[in-house]
Amino acid sequence: MGACCSIPSKTGLHSHATTNSGTEFSSMTTTTAATTSSSVGRRSQFSEVASECSNGIISDSGLILESPNLKVYTFLDLKTATKNFKPDSMLGQGGFGKVYRGWVDAKTLAPSKAGSGMIVAIKRLNSESVQGFAEWRSEVNFLGMLSHPNLVKLLGYCREDKELLLVYEFMPRGSLENHLFRRNEPFPWELRIKIAIGAARGLAFLHGLQREVIYRDFKASNILLDSTYDAKISDFGLAKLGPADEKSHVTTRIMGTYGYAAPEYMATGHLYVKSDVYAFGVVLLEVMTGLKAHNTKRPRGQESLVDWLRPELSSKHRVKQIMDKGIKGQYTTKVATEMARITLSCIEPDPKNRPHMKDVVDALENIRKLNIVPDRSSTKQAVASSSRASPLHHQYGYRAGALGTERKKTTPGRFGVENGIVA
Numbered sequence: 488m489g490a491c492c493s494i495p496s497k498t499g500l501h502s503h504a505t506t507n508s509g510t511e512f513s514s515m516t517t518t519t520a521a522t523t524s525s526s527v528g529r530r531s532q533f534s535e536v537a538s539e540c541s542n543g544i545i546s547d548s549g550l551i552l553e554s555p556n557l558k559v560y561t562f563l564d565l566k567t568a569t570k571n572f573k574p575d576s577m578l579g580q581g582g583f584g585k586v587y588r589g590w591v592d593a594k595t596l597a598p599s600k601a602g603s604g605m606i607v608a609i610k611r612l613n614s615e616s617v618q619g620f621a622e623w624r625s626e627v628n629f630l631g632m633l634s635h636p637n638l639v640k641l642l643g644y645c646r647e648d649k650e651l652l653l654v655y656e657f658m659p660r661g662s663l664e665n666h667l668f669r670r671n672e673p674f675p676w677e678l679r680i681k682i683a684i685g686a687a688r689g690l691a692f693l694h695g696l697q698r699e700v701i702y703r704d705f706k707a708s709n710i711l712l713d714s715t716y717d718a719k720i721s722d723f724g725l726a727k728l729g730p731a732d733e734k735s736h737v738t739t740r741i742m743g744t745y746g747y748a749a750p751e752y753m754a755t756g757h758l759y760v761k762s763d764v765y766a767f768g769v770v771l772l773e774v775m776t777g778l779k780a781h782n783t784k785r786p787r788g789q790e791s792l793v794d795w796l797r798p799e800l801s802s803k804h805r806v807k808q809i810m811d812k813g814i815k816g817q818y819t820t821k822v823a824t825e826m827a828r829i830t831l832s833c834i835e836p837d838p839k840n841r842p843h844m845k846d847v848v849d850a851l852e853n854i855r856k857l858n859i860v861p862d863r864s865s866t867k868q869a870v871a872s873s874s875r876a877s878p879l880h881h882q883y884g885y886r887a888g889a890l891g892t893e894r895k896k897t898t899p900g901r902f903g904v905e906n907g908i909v910a
């Protein structure tokens with residue numbers, strides 16, 4: 488019930504002229520009537536779970552919305568909100584476009600002048616991107632319907648001629664990737680485990696729906712952080728509805744990010760819910776070591792973090808050697824070995840042997856409770872300094888990982904049709 492009532496209703500906010508023109512999207516959110524009728528069909532894609540409440544269905548502390556409560560913006564609205572996409576308001580850049588800081592009215596979500604109202608993140612997709620429309624539509628379909636404390640909130644969208652934009656709640660502490668790899672000070676263990684638990688809860692929610700959602704692109708750069716480092720999964724561009732009936736997998740074009748994609752998916756195109764569990768295990772390995780999932784700058788044989796370090800995870804002694812040196816003293820040996828155990832199970836080559844995300848959540852929560860280190864002052868100091876540092880001023884350069892140095896500014900390469908590498 489709490490989750491239900493905490494979701495603010497934005498019914499009636501579709502006041503701007505709708506600009507949808509494409510047939511694929513035209514039935515989605517154009518008018519209240521259309522929204523209601525189309526959303527009934529869409530809701531059934533997900534499930535008939537748990538109890539109903541006034542604006543949706545509650546499921547595992549999340550909510551499947553009755554209708555997508557999204558505001559439709561014009562391109563001019565979003566130009567105004569971002570000061571004409573001024574370069575200095577850019578928050579980051581991904582494979583499909585740039586993300587800008589913008590301002591909207593906190594109540595109506597109407598665009599406002601910089602400095603008044605609330606900050607939002609506005610993603611503007613590259614107009615030349617072939618894959619862009621499909622990703623944009625997937626984001627609107629999934630994030631428009633699902634609501635959970637560990638999924639980033641989509642507030643609205645714009646589609647006008649070739650312009651495709653998405654408006655999200657602003658996540659002031661950026662992504663886990665920024666903290667793990669792009670800053671000079673090591674990121675504290677307590678925050679790493681807190682974030683891992685939050686992200687695991689988000690995935691568990693998706694996997695717990697009656698018609699499961701396979702996220703398909705789980706990675707550190709898609710875990711965004713609010714002001715208190717609560718994690719929210721963003722970027723549903725590659726998400727897929729899980730198999731219908733008794734099937735175990737869906738077969739799909741191979742797309743994702745090097746280093747995170749599960750071996751069975753890379754080899755066959757068969758995508759399982761457990762393929763997400765594999766990617767989650769890769770993120771856990773990054774969290775433990777402070778090293779990137781895939782880095783072509785590492786020596787031969789070490790490019791793939793999993794291939795390189797998987798053998799180390801089953802030895803208590805060797806696990807200590809691979810932990811990020813920067814956070815020494817912030818966790819106990821027991822914690823490191825338990826982390827290694829759960830990581831190893833997530834990256835099992837056979838998807839059947841990987842745990843369910845809800846079990847991963849439980850395991851991580853237990854690990855968090857286990858971590859009674861003798862002297863917590865180093866952790867407290869590290870947390871305080873991490874909280875003081877502004878996430879909006881990422882320092883680029885080098886930082887020490889456990890086993891060497893990792894160059895900061897390299898986003899793991901995405902693959903798929905967009906850049907022509909289809910396995």
Ligand SMILES: Nc1ncnc2c1ncn2[C@@H]1O[C@H](COP(=O)(O)OP(=O)(O)OP(=O)(O)O)[C@@H](O)[C@H]1O
Pocket residue numbers: 578579580581582583584585586608610639655656657658659661662665708709711721722898901
């Ligand atoms: N809601 C948000 N609040 C604050 N910053 C954001 C938000 N969404 C994205 N960003 C910033 O923009 C960057 C780019 O995000 P985006 O989702 O486009 O790409 P990515 O996940 O980094 O890479 P890829 O597109 O290759 O998967 C993020 O790393 C983050 O720093």
